Amino acid sequence: MHRRHLLAVGATAVAAGLTSTASAFETGQPGTEPNKAGAEPPKAGSKLPGYVAWKDAEAFTVHSNQTLETKRGLAEGVITPIDRLFIRNNVAPPPESIVADRDAWQVEIAGVAKPATLTVADLKRIGLASVATVLQCSGNGRRYMQDMLQPGQKISGTPWTVGAAGCVIWTGVPLKAVVESLGGPAAGVKFVTGTGGESLPPGLKPRDIVVERSVPLSALDTVILAWGVNGAPIPLAHGGPLRMIVPGYSGVNNIKYVKTVALTEAETDAKIQATSYRMHGVGEKAAPSQPSVWEQPVRSWIDAPLTGMSAGRTVVSGVAFGGLHAVAQVEVTADGGKTWTRAPFVGPDLGPYAWRVFALPIDLGPGTHVLASRATDAAGNIQPDSTPPNGGGYSYNGWRGPAITVEIG
Amino acid sequence: MHRRHLLAVGATAVAAGLTSTASAFETGQPGTEPNKAGAEPPKAGSKLPGYVAWKDAEAFTVHSNQTLETKRGLAEGVITPIDRLFIRNNVAPPPESIVADRDAWQVEIAGVAKPATLTVADLKRIGLASVATVLQCSGNGRRYMQDMLQPGQKISGTPWTVGAAGCVIWTGVPLKAVVESLGGPAAGVKFVTGTGGESLPPGLKPRDIVVERSVPLSALDTVILAWGVNGAPIPLAHGGPLRMIVPGYSGVNNIKYVKTVALTEAETDAKIQATSYRMHGVGEKAAPSQPSVWEQPVRSWIDAPLTGMSAGRTVVSGVAFGGLHAVAQVEVTADGGKTWTRAPFVGPDLGPYAWRVFALPIDLGPGTHVLASRATDAAGNIQPDSTPPNGGGYSYNGWRGPAITVEIG
Secondary structure: OOOOOOEEEEOOOOOOOOOOEOOHHHHOOOOOOOOOOOOOOOEOOOOOOHHHOOOOHHHEEEEEOOEEEEOOOOOOOOOOOHHHOOEEOOOOOOOHHHHOOHHHOEEEEEOEOOOEEEEHHHHHOOOOEEEEEEEEOOOOOHHHHHOOOOOOOOOOEOOOOOOOEEEEEEEEEEHHHHHHHOOOEOOOOOEEEEEEOOOOOOOOOHHHHOOEEEEEHHHHHOOEEEEEEOOEEOOHHHOOOOEEEOOOEOHHHOOOOEEEEEEEOOOOOOHHHHOOOEOOOOOOOOOOOOOEOOEOOOEEEEEEOOOOOOOEEEEEEEEEEOOOOOEEEEEEEOEOOOOOEEOOEEOOOOOOOOOEEEEEEEEEOOEEEEEEEEEEEOOOOEOOOOOOOOOOOOOOOOOOOOOEEEEEO | OOOOOOEEEEOOOOOOOOOOEOOHHHHOOOOOOOOOOOOOOOEOOOOOOHHHOOOOHHHEEEEEOOEEEEOOOOOOOOOOOHHHOOEEOOOOOOOHHHHOOHHHOEEEEEOEOOOEEEEHHHHHOOOOEEEEEEEEOOOOOHHHHHOOOOOOOOOOEOOOOOOOEEEEEEEEEEHHHHHHHOOOEOOOOOEEEEEEOOOOOOOOOHHHHOOEEEEEHHHHHOOEEEEEEOOEEOOHHHOOOOEEEOOOEOHHHOOOOEEEEEEEOOOOOOHHHHOOOEOOOOOOOOOOOOOEOOEOOOEEEEEEOOOOOOOEEEEEEEEEEOOOOOEEEEEEEOEOOOOOEEOOEEOOOOOOOOOEEEEEEEEEOOEEEEEEEEEEEOOOOEOOOOOOOOOOOOOOOOOOOOOEEEEEO
């Protein structure tokens, strides 16, 4: 077999010295250093922040103490190990003490016929459900939008490429079963509103800081209140002891350390809902009238090959997922989008909210090849060539951003 | 709600002071101390043997340096985290150096038209597959057989209950694709024979020690040569850099650090195949004419509740799986087998070789309740009441052994 030394480079290699432009929300408020939390013994010699020192340090690009991106190619399986799952906190996590007795954590259930405060132990007596979801930061892929800006334009926020996403399996109780056990929804409710248990830093308006998000009531059919992930208790850094999981919705809607779940008539007026995570133009002001960042759009990317290729046969593989609609098919191009070949899915199908792994063996000769993938969901939505920048840098799902340019010399 | 203090005890509580009767195979040979291997940084203060110090120490009952059992109830999800997966080695693992450059590991492929030695990097260019399997020690449940023995009878081996099993997702290349790339099987072959890469201790006959197992050629359709598990490289302790996975077959057939995969006309004459892992009567000698421990029988057990119950509603949950036939249904009893109620499966179906989680909400009043589960596979095989003891203590699949007696006072 004829093999030559090859050079593969990402199509959008990170510019040297780029400074993160993460917002206050993304870096944590002043005075709120991350707690030494996690309830897991740290790995010896970890370079990660203390509350995630139990994670695989080699797996991350650390943008800040509150924003850790999984390196590309290191979350390529159908399941992402927890120690490789990205981290992104709006507010620093609560103290480790809240996971000392997980079953004792209390959550208030409101907007039902018989409102009640239940412990996790109570929830475990109501029902059991499990769902695999792609957990993805709303800003995953922001970097590709930042790269498209005109002079004078700016999009704040962590320059994620593809690594603010993972696929994990949650275990908990269906919210619907909890609501039914409390007499059903109150009249007139239209949203499911979850409130996080973060300790709010003093000196700031609580409504400006509280992590409280509303999603449409239709999510009541799929939301679970989860105490487990990938077969173990949810680490504090990922929202344990209890997290509200909204399958198909982007990360911010999945409330960590959830302390209140309310069925409400209106969306919350918390800043994180009212004027953050809204779809608006670059440089425009966010407003409650704009679409909220809820459902994830159909998306895919290649995890291999990324580098070190030689001429001949290679296996192009990656992950593909929809939001509320399962991914239906994925195609691969090796010529920058001129021609596409359908790629088979491989391995287990974990359900409509999970990602699927695809793999296509192809033969590549000497020259420059631009590899990319393009997914279509069950509703017929297909990834666009690119996604026009928006003010928050949300919901990028173009196939061109994460394309890989391979030089076979 | 009326709640009383309750006492829950396992139906077969471990006798105080029980001495492990593990064989030489199970404890490692004299002079072969486990290597400080694993290529993962240890968790601070771990009480586990060095080569698995990165695991969750709280999750295990340590029978010996080479036999660690996952505590019941701690592998209850559809996926078992690697740091909670049981350990059972026939021979101590090779040195950590073999995972320093995983892609360079070599495996010899024999019994094909064009025999070849391939690196893991070569395998990655041939194809990609992923399969979820229950990895289970052939002796999982041996303890229940040991408890049934008559005076004077003995079954050697680790007294596993239900914790020598986990469900994980492997990533690798289909063996069939590798064989096809090498011209297909040689004439007359009837078995797939894998040889492990353990360093054999000096002073013993290699054929008595080598981990080399043969499975029927029909397995060629499903075997994968795996480099990943649960989305990360296979830890050395679990067979990395390359493990031969035989879906539906018990643990010993899944060759760690596989260095040779041969299609062969006959079963290997290695002791571990010829006169170990054979089905024979208690006190009888093992012989090649007896059935080999290959396919796993249909099995299930309850993971919750195990303890700390109170009267009223509870959710009975557990796992159920077949061997080569997927599990089709599972039933739960609360009265020691007098009456059975079908329990729904919950969460993702990872495929025919994985286990499924089941959960049934039931109401229990004061009194003594014997909880158990009974699974049926797609071929109609149903778990028996109990499994008669055999000489090796293999393949227990009765429902009564792992039954849980709950006293609600």
